[in-house]
Amino acid sequence: MEKTFAIIKPDAVERNLIGAILKRIEEEGFKIIALRMTHLSRRQAEGFYYVHKERPFFGELTAYMSSGPAVLISLQRENAVAHWRKIMGATNPEEAEAGTIRKDFGVNIEKNATHGSDSQENADFETGYFFSKIQIHSGAS
Numbered sequence: 001m002e003k004t005f006a007i008i009k010p011d012a013v014e015r016n017l018i019g020a021i022l023k024r025i026e027e028e029g030f031k032i033i034a035l036r037m038t039h040l041s042r043r044q045a046e047g048f049y050y051v052h053k054e055r056p057f058f059g060e061l062t063a064y065m066s067s068g069p070a071v072l073i074s075l076q077r078e079n080a081v082a083h084w085r086k087i088m089g090a091t092n093p094e095e096a097e098a099g100t101i102r103k104d105f106g107v108n109i110e111k112n113a114t115h116g117s118d119s120q121e122n123a124d125f126e127t128g129y130f131f132s133k134i135q136i137h138s139g140a141s
Ligand code: GDP
Pocket: 057, 060, 061, 090, 091, 109, 110, 111, 112, 114, 115, 116, 118
């Protein structure tokens, strides 16, 4: 079974969408392995998005991700990385397919409701950034 890492981003938490998004996650056959709500500091957001540090929107992105509480989630399922990316939809909600989370719940290219790892390597890094091994192995967080 593969694992991936997801975030319900501050815009979705702010609009009371935690329940609706978790419902979709469970309906798609994911097991929630660990889950925590936290308000990231700017430095924590910068560390998380380190791979994007050269992108022109890095400053805006890290300011937004530290603007309010977010929900951090470790997920498990067959083909977890690709499947979570598929049901999230394209980065820009306007371009996302009908029925995807970003199409239904995203506001714009930045405030797009959820994050999902784009590779197994990044999933491992991102999960380890927020959860300890014991939380992932025991399922207790
Ligand atoms: P993802 O893998 O689909 O999340 O997309 P990226 O890795 O390309 O970008 C990471 C995150 O940065 C996105 O989910 C958005 O929240 C944000 N983002 C992407 N493109 C832009 C942009 O052009 N402007 C701003 N402000 N944020 C962006």
